[in-house]
Amino acid sequence: MGSRGFKAGTRCKAWLAMIAAIVSTVFFSAVFQAEGKDSSVIVYASQDETYADPIFKQFEKQTGIKVRAVFDSEAVKTVGLANRLLAERSHPQCDVFWSNEEFRTRLLASENIFRETNGWAAMGYRTRRLVVNTNLLPIAKAPHAFSDATNQIWRGKVALAYPLFGTTATHFMVLRQKWGDAQWQTWCRALAANKPLVVDGNSVVVKMVGGGEVWFGFTDSDDIAAGQKDGLPIVELPLSDETLFIPNTIGVIRNSPHPVEAEKLFRYLQTAPVLQRLLKEDALESAELPKPEAGLKVDWDELLKDWNTTTKELETIFLR
Known part of the structure; x- marks a missing residue:
């Protein structure tokens, strides 16, 4: 083989090696991204960060699932995240919504933001x-x-x-x-x-x-x-x-990016250890839901119908 042929072959091999490296990089990057995606869950939380963050860390430790939490500011408590969920309804970015009150969760449920079956739950108060x-x-x-x-x-x-x-x-x-x-x-x-x-x-x-x-x-x-x-x-x-009486509420977003991980967190947040921790921190007064006869009686259907006017x-x- 002449020197020109040798050089051309060398260049060809170099190009092939470069292409292989690029393909390999793209492939493994996609794999790692997929693995990262599969091992995380995105939470919008109006529960106070002081109470929620240690619970998320414990969940991560037990499951290996990374929690990516977005918290609301107190001045517009819950409203900001609720509006964000409504804006994202056609392209959900969130998996789980954890609120320390009930009204906005019911409002989101009325807008079909949560999954169809077992979409949201209340706990404690x-x-x-x-x-x-x-x-x-x-x-x-x-x-x-x-x-x-x-x-x-x-x-x-x-x-x-x-x-x-x-x-x-x-x-x-x-x-x-x-x-x-x-x-x-x-x-x-x-x-x-x-x-x-x-x-x-x-x-x-x-x-x-x-x-x-x-x-x-x-x-x-x-x-x-x-x-x-x-x-x-x-x-x-x-x-x-x-x-x-104000229960905590948890909802799983319809068509969420990480449905398996969302279900795991949804169940975890309702477990006795989590509720006991919230009780210990005074984030809840009781791990039980309030009795129907306790406090103000609320007609939620009427409240949701009138809330904008109010x-x-x-x-x-x-x-x-």
């Missing part, structure tokens, strides 16, 4: 409560109902989270159902006129009460427990027949 600064207000003189907050003696002395989001929004919607629209609107306008401190989230309500900015507020039981652990001079009081009314009354 926390409650809506009154939080009181014990240095400023004796328990005996504290209000025990939402209706009391419109009294002039509490002007500028009560805090609540912005009622367009999270459990505060749900609570206001359920009160509208309980009282009727006319009484509810009168109460909402009287409350707004009483100059409440409207803040971004229930944990902020607890901090404002504990710090003496206001005397009492309406918030969630887990946030009160966290404030007590921090040494704030606060106590929780029930809201008589206006108490709202939200617009709240936005008008509590405009910031």
Whole structure:
């Protein structure tokens, strides 16, 4: 073979080797990507990261499945992720939705966001409560109902989270159902006129009460427990027949990218060890679901039908 033939053969072999390397790289990259895809699960979580992250890490340790979690901000609790799921419905990016409340999960279910069979489940509960600064207000003189907050003696002395989001929004919607629209609107306008401190989230309500900015507020039981652990001079009081029970909820997204892993996490989050951990951390008050006769009665079908109208009314009354 001449030198020219030798060089041409060498170049040919070099090209073949390069092509083989590229094919090999692409092949193994695809394999690794597939393996990575198969061993992960994507979660949208409005459960507080403080509580959820250790549970996800334990799940990873037990199963080898990587949890990729996206958390919501407290100011727009649950709403942001719910809207994201609605926007992604034709091309789902999420596998599991874990919420620390019920309304948005039911709303998503009504929009067929979850898989058809065993699409979502509820577990345990926390409650809506009154939080009181014990240095400023004796328990005996504290209000025990939402209706009391419109009294002039509490002007500028009560805090609540912005009622367009999270459990505060749900609570206001359920009160509208309980009282009727006319009484509810009168109460909402009287409350707004009483100059409440409207803040971004229930944990902020607890901090404002504990710090003496206001005397009492309406918030969630887990946030009160966290404030007590921090040494704030606060106590929780029930809201008589206006108490709202708030289960955690978990849903598997229809046509999710990782259905097998999603099912494993869905089941895991409902296990006794997970529920006991949430109880220990005061993220839940009970591992059992609330009894049907407990607290405010909710007609979910009616609530879902009216929620958009109620939200617009709240936005008008509590405009910031």
